[in-house]
Amino acid sequence: MAKSLKITLVKSPIGAVPKQKKTVESMGFRKLHKSKIFPDNAATRGQIQQIQHLIKVEEVDE
Numbered sequence: 001m002a003k004s005l006k007i008t009l010v011k012s013p014i015g016a017v018p019k020q021k022k023t024v025e026s027m028g029f030r031k032l033h034k035s036k037i038f039p040d041n042a043a044t045r046g047q048i049q050q051i052q053h054l055i056k057v058e059e060v061d062e
Contacts, residue, residue, distance in 0.1 A: 003059060008034070
């Protein structure tokens with residue numbers, strides 16, 4: 001079974017650095033407290049590392 005990550009935006013990126021705002025937007029987040037499921041790979045982990053203070057991450061088995 002492939003591992004996935006459930007990522008929830010819990011803090012607004014309004015005051016964040018522009019690069020972090022673009023990362024949040026590129027991941028598809030538009031509103032607070034919305035969740036999306038992403039594959040657990042190096043690219044996703046890199047994005048998580050950039051915006052770790054804005055999100056909550058949970059591991060999900062699919």
